[in-house]
Amino acid sequence: MNSAKKEKSSKKWISEMGTLWALITLCIVxxxxxxxxxxxxxxxxxxxxxxxxxxIALGMTFVCLTGGVDLSVGSQVxxxxxxxxxxxxxxxxxxxxxxxxxxxxxLIGFLNGLGIAKGKLAPFIMTLGSMTALRGLSKYxxxxxxxxxxATGIDIKFIGQGYVGFVPVPVIIFLxxxxxxxxxxxxxxxxxxxxxxxxxxEAARLNGINVEKTQLICFIITAFVSFMSALVLTSxxxxxxxTAGEGYELDALSMxxxxxxxxxxxxxxxxxxxxxxxxxxxxxxxxxxxGINSYMQNIVQGLIVIFAVLIGGISAKKK
Amino acid sequence: MxxxxxxxxxxxxxxxxxxxxGSAPAETKTEEPAKEEAVAEETTEVAEExxxxxxxxxxxxxxKDEATATADEPGGDETFTIGYAxxxxxxxxxxxxxxxxxxxxxEHYPNLQWVETxxxxxxxxQAANIEDxxxxxVDLIMVSPLTSDGLTDAVAEAMDAGIPVVTxxxxxxxxxxxxxxxxxxxxxxxxxxxxxxxxxxxGNVIEVCGTTGSSAAIDRQAGFEETIASKYPDxxxxxxxxxxFNSAKAASYMEDMLQKYGEGEIQAIYCHNxxxxxxxxxxxxxxxxxxxxxxITGMDGEEAAFQxxxxxxxxxxIIYPTMSPEAMIAAYNVLTKQPQDEVVNCIPxxxxxxxxxxxxxxxxx
Numbered sequence: 001m002n003s004a005k006k007e008k009s010s011k012k013w014i015s016e017m018g019t020l021w022a023l024i025t026l027c028i029v030x031x032x033x034x035x036x037x038x039x040x041x042x043x044x045x046x047x048x049x050x051x052x053x054x055x056i057a058l059g060m061t062f063v064c065l066t067g068g069v070d071l072s073v074g075s076q077v078x079x080x081x082x083x084x085x086x087x088x089x090x091x092x093x094x095x096x097x098x099x100x101x102x103x104x105x106x107l108i109g110f111l112n113g114l115g116i117a118k119g120k121l122a123p124f125i126m127t128l129g130s131m132t133a134l135r136g137l138s139k140y141x142x143x144x145x146x147x148x149x150x151a152t153g154i155d156i157k158f159i160g161q162g163y164v165g166f167v168p169v170p171v172i173i174f175l176x177x178x179x180x181x182x183x184x185x186x187x188x189x190x191x192x193x194x195x196x197x198x199x200x201x202e203a204a205r206l207n208g209i210n211v212e213k214t215q216l217i218c219f220i221i222t223a224f225v226s227f228m229s230a231l232v233l234t235s236x237x238x239x240x241x242x243t244a245g246e247g248y249e250l251d252a253l254s255m256x257x258x259x260x261x262x263x264x265x266x267x268x269x270x271x272x273x274x275x276x277x278x279x280x281x282x283x284x285x286x287x288x289x290x291g292i293n294s295y296m297q298n299i300v301q302g303l304i305v306i307f308a309v310l311i312g313g314i315s316a317k318k319k
Numbered sequence: 320m321x322x323x324x325x326x327x328x329x330x331x332x333x334x335x336x337x338x339x340x341g342s343a344p345a346e347t348k349t350e351e352p353a354k355e356e357a358v359a360e361e362t363t364e365v366a367e368e369x370x371x372x373x374x375x376x377x378x379x380x381x382x383k384d385e386a387t388a389t390a391d392e393p394g395g396d397e398t399f400t401i402g403y404a405x406x407x408x409x410x411x412x413x414x415x416x417x418x419x420x421x422x423x424x425x426e427h428y429p430n431l432q433w434v435e436t437x438x439x440x441x442x443x444x445q446a447a448n449i450e451d452x453x454x455x456x457v458d459l460i461m462v463s464p465l466t467s468d469g470l471t472d473a474v475a476e477a478m479d480a481g482i483p484v485v486t487x488x489x490x491x492x493x494x495x496x497x498x499x500x501x502x503x504x505x506x507x508x509x510x511x512x513x514x515x516x517x518x519x520x521x522g523n524v525i526e527v528c529g530t531t532g533s534s535a536a537i538d539r540q541a542g543f544e545e546t547i548a549s550k551y552p553d554x555x556x557x558x559x560x561x562x563x564f565n566s567a568k569a570a571s572y573m574e575d576m577l578q579k580y581g582e583g584e585i586q587a588i589y590c591h592n593x594x595x596x597x598x599x600x601x602x603x604x605x606x607x608x609x610x611x612x613x614x615i616t617g618m619d620g621e622e623a624a625f626q627x628x629x630x631x632x633x634x635x636x637i638i639y640p641t642m643s644p645e646a647m648i649a650a651y652n653v654l655t656k657q658p659q660d661e662v663v664n665c666i667p668x669x670x671x672x673x674x675x676x677x678x679x680x681x682x683x684x
Contacts, residue, residue: 034579042578049571145411145684146566146594148623161605233567236605237598239623241566288575294561295531 018311019258019272023279030282034289044168046285051174052233054277056248057255058174058181059225061273062218064256065185067198067265068123070222072112073229073252075134077245080105080230082138085147085240088154102227108134109223113216131249139242148239160236170232177228181270194218198265254301255280258308280304399654400432402452402482404462407440411683412619412641416463416487419643427644428651442469449473453480459496459650463487463642485650487642489534496653499646501665503535506637507542509669510616511551514587517614517634521553522586525576527599529564529591536561539591539618557585562595569595573602585613593617593624593636593683600632620670622682628675638678640665 030037056073063070080101087097108130115126162169185191193214196204205211229248234240259276261268280301287297403421407413417435424431434457438445442465450473452460460477464470467490475493477484483496490498514524526543529536540559547554558576562568569590576585588603590596596617603609609632617624620638627633645663652659670678 036578039578042575045574045578049574052567139408143411144408144414146621146623148597150623150626157605161601237566237570237601239566239594239597241594243565244567246565284571285575288560288572289579291558291560294563 019260019275019279019308022308023275023282026279026282026286030286030289034286036289037286042285042289044166044171046281047171048168049285050277050281051168051170052229052236053248053251053281054174054255054274055177055229055232056222056225057252057259057273057277058177058270059222060249060252060256061181061259061261061268061270062185062194062221063123064253064261064263065194065198065265065268066215066218067201068116068215068218069127069253070112070123070219071127071249072108072130072134073222073226074245074248074250075131075138076105076108076223076226077230077233077248078138078240078242079108079134079141080227081234081240081244082142082147082242084231084234085149086141088149088152088156089147091152091154094154094156098231101230102224105223105227106220109220110216112223113219116219117212117215138244142240142242144242146239146241150238156235157238158235160232160234170236173228173232177225178270178274185270190214190217195266198262198267200266251280254305258305263309276308398430398432399458400434400455401650401654402449402455402457402460403433403435404445404448404452404460405435405437406445406463406465408437411621412639413463415641415683416643416646419641420461420487420647423644423647424651428647431651438465440465442466446470446473449477453477453482457482459654460484461487461646461650464489464491467491483653485646485653487646497646497649497659497661497663499642499649499663499665501640501642501667503538503639504542506618506639506667507539507544508546509542509637509667510539510589510618510635511543511546513635513669513671514589514614514616515547515551515554518554518586520551523555523557523580523584524587524589525573525580525585526556526559527569527572527588527590527595528559528561529595531561533564536564536591543589556589564592564595566594566598570598570602573599574606577602577606577608582608582611585611587614587616587634590615590617593619593621596633596636597621597623597627600627604632620668620678620682622680622684625670625675625679625682628670628672629679631672635669635671638668638670640667641683 027037036042056077060070060073083101083104084094084097087100088094112126112130115121115130116123119126159169159173164172185194193204193209196207196209197211197214201211226245230240230245233244255276256268256273257263257276258279259268259272259274261272283301283304284297287300292300401424403417405413405417421433434452434455436445436448436451438448445462445465446469449460449462449470453476460474460482462470462474462484464474464486471492474484474486474491474495478493478495486495486498488500490500524547526540528540544556547556557580560572562572573588588596588599590599594617596615600615603613603615614634615632616634617636618639620636624633624636628635642665645665649659649663651657668678
């Protein structure tokens with residue numbers, strides 16, 4: 001038990017440091033291949049791009065740490081984005097539309113969590129179902145068309161496009177959420193419960209942790225981060241597509257796994273997810289700047305996920 | 320579910336729909352109703368039991384309603400049933416094809432009935448739907464095929480069964496009664512010519528492409544790039560990327576491009592559809608680069624794009640025709656045995672500042 005723990009922790013450490021080195025190497029390469037890469041404006045631009053997917057990855061970290069997965073986050077982004085866009089389009093004040101959408105998000109997260117915690121469904125199955133159903137819902141309520149509220153003159157661009165000083169608002173939202181997540185996982189009973197469940201569910205139960213409740217809250221967290229991401233995305237574009245968020249679940253999972261979160265749960269840090277998010281976004285930024293075809297970009301991103309987890313595993317075994 | 324129950328259920332649905340067809344007063348086919356009734360009598364009992372317990376009931380109801388509607392239709396005029404095989408209802412455009420044609424029909428051809436199916440973006444479903452429409456014995460099938468490869472056989476089957484087929488937008492690889500088409504390549508050429516005129520024949524263009532491999536993206540790219548290459552040597556397409564017809568991807572790509580190219584280095588951004596053009600325009604404004612006079616162009620004809628053209632955020636968009644009312648008129652001509660060309664080519668319309676006023680309010684929502 002003790003040696004197993006040691007092995008796990010060394011794996012975590014190597015993987016996280018490895019990803020950090022990979023990120024630094026990538027930035028050096030970026031500086032050489034593209035003169036625009038290290039410019040202040042591009043760095044701010046990359047930080048803003050990290051926020052939309054990164055916000056989701058932060059929440060996904062909680063679910064992954066319990067050993068679960070939430071495939072429905074991308075579809076949730078579309079549902080919440082469409083809801084906001086459609087309400088604003090009908091001249092409903094953002095001060096009403098946004099709280100209503102948030103309430104819906106919490107409800108959807110609760111239902112996801114309920115199916116998993118009380119219904120004992122595998123998270124993969126439950127969220128596979130809700131992913132499909134919610135994608136259908138977003139298309140149904142929008143009648144399949146992109147929704148925008150440009151005609152009403154309502155302006156919530158500040159959330160997605162605004163700045164405080166020279167820092168974009170989405171970046172501030174992202175960083176605040178990161179620190180809250182960091183604090184919860186490291187210093188609260190709930191955070192320790194999340195790790196304990198991923199490490200050994202039965203042991204956690206015997207130690208008096210309410211496994212069902214913890215799981216349920218984790219899925220409310222992923223619903224909340226999907227809502228935040230939808231809010232940033234929708235206000236940034238002043239519109240929302242029913243296909244918005246497609247593939248975000250996979251982006252978020254990639255960020256977690258690259259950042260050293262174990263697929264079995266129990267191991268990994270939210271700071272790893274942050275590095276994973278930076279790595280993938282910087283990569284896509286550099287490839288766009290250099291003009292690499294988007295299919296090639298997918299190939300590279302996919303291989304990086306495989307190698308990041310592979311190298312993490314090999315390093316742990318060597319030890 | 321038990322196979323027996325399932326088959327009984329399907330029989331039930333079939334029976335009710337068939338008897339619905341049989342009771343329609345203006346049915347032209349004389350032999351089939353008799354046959355159907357015989358089948359109907361045999362299976363009614365089983366069917367009724369099964370229909371009660373399952374949700375399939377809903378669709379049965381619908382069909383019954385349609386049947387009564389047909390029966391209420393005043394005698395006099397001949398009534399036709401058009402089977403409409405919708406490819407998907409997840410895009411404003413595919414919805415517009417259907418609704419605009421049907422609205423036209425409602426106004427001008429009161430003697431038409433509709434049977435609709437929706438393939439929800441799945442080729443196999445659309446093929447099966449067409450087969451269902453053939454079995455229902457509709458008088459004509461209107462279809463906007465998802466892909467040529469997947470739908471060719473089903474359309475050929477309909478034609479073989481003597482049911483005329485009108486294809487809209489996309490085509491299939493077999494002879495059809497009428498095909499109503501529009502030329503994406505022509506749109507690319509129009510965009511290149513208009514953009515070159517507005518740019519004074521020189522400058523840098525970034526091309527924001529649709530899904531690689533989709534016929535719209537291939538043609539919009541080819542028409543544009545070939546025209547630029549052959550007619551405007553001083554215009555350079557400096558960067559292009561597949562953004563999947565997706566507004567979020569286009570915005571993120573453009574953020575990167577605005578970093579790569581400084582002030583005065585981009586004269587125009589040519590986007591393969593309007594949602595991407597709108598997102599690009601928003602991004603240019605957000606980056607504070609809207610004072611450089613970068614010309615942003617889209618395609619399809621969304622209402623939001625018209626508004627952006629009007630307030631100067633976009634240079635122009637080109638309306639991709641919704642095949643209406645051309646398809647409806649063609650279908651009606653076929654049904655009423657009037658002369659009809661086999662190919663109807665709908666002409667795309669370029670909407671710029673000069674003529675946007677007359678198009679506002681008519682765009683895709």
